[in-house]
Amino acid sequence: MTHITITKEKIMSKTLIGAAGVLFALQAVTVYAQATGNFPARAVRIIVPVGAGGTVDMIARVVAQGLSERMGQQVIVENRPGASSLVGTQAVARAPADGYTLLAMANTFVSTPAVVAAPGYDPIKDFTGVTQGCRVSMVLVVNPGLPVRSVKELIALAKAQPGAVSYASSGNGSTHHIAAEIFSAQTGVKMLHIPYKGSAQSLIQLVGGQVMIFFDQVSTSAPFVETGKLRPIGVTTRTRSALFPGVPTIEEAGLPGYEYVTFIGLMAPAGVPRDALARLHSEITKVLAVPELRKRYLDRGIELEASRTPEEFTAYIKSQVEIAARIARAAGIKPE
Helix, strand or coil, X not given: CCCCCCCHHHHHHHHHXXXXXXXXXXXXXXXXXXXXXXXXXXXXXXXXXXXXXXXXXXXXXXXXXXXXXXXXXXXXXXXXXXXXXXXXXXXXXXXXXXXXXXXXXXXXHHHHHHHCCCCCCCCCCCEEEEXXXXXXXXXXXXXXXXXXXXXXXXXXXXXXXXXXXXXXXXXXXXXXXXXXXXXXXXXXXXXXXXXXXXXXXXXXXXXXXXXXXXXXXXXXXXXXHHCXXXXXXXXXXXXXXXXXXXXXXXXXXXXXXXXXXXXXXXXXXXXXXXXXXXXXHHHHHHHHCCHHHHHHHXXXXXXXXXXXXXHHHHHHHHHHHHHHHHHHHHXXXXXX
């Protein structure tokens, strides 16, 4: 009879080999699952490059909650404000292109490269669109002490006193800045730009009379309009805002062709797998289509609206980058 001696070392060796084989198999299954459309397999992050409480943050949280419920994985909102949205935006540009890190962005995403010499990201090369999330009208509001009650009266005043009418913004390239520069270019008036550190400070200074006019989102100006602290004279979209139905569009008020819309959307690092991109777009579209949710936000002047495809949103972003660059050149805004 042949005796087989099994030593402790051999047992341990076989155990380790078996464990390694199991571990390898598990890793292979995970990789295979992720590669064959089983997305997401873990938590997803939405980075908001501004502080909490604003419209971008609000839309990101609505999407995150809906995605968490629909996809069965936690979707986390992470605020990374700083350097006019550059900190958070750059972080997503450098993140792995796997669909697990998204950027909640607004118009500044496309306008910043036109006014900042080294933004640290390329909105076309470094990102791909997931979907638009919403559109928000802006409203031209004035301090009640300013002797104008219409867009025509404002234009007349600005032409009579070049450089005397001051307008607020939250910085070069911000939505408020671009909206005002489009207005200036189309009317031929010269106004004084006074940038502040955010729209909240701009509103405070406008109410206090330190600045005369401000192009602001309807949702944030509404409380000041309701209390009579600000006077609305025109909205920037081609149709009137549900929040201010009695306020004409700037086009209706005497400036043909004027339109400027703020938008919020979601971007991913360039190169995200097609299956992950398709799943994200499909589920976000369903989240934004809930009738009760749409009505709730429309009452605040926010129109929830997804893009038809990720490619459509990517193309829209490209067109907006080109428009922002053209506006910056026409206004003489040089990258700093």
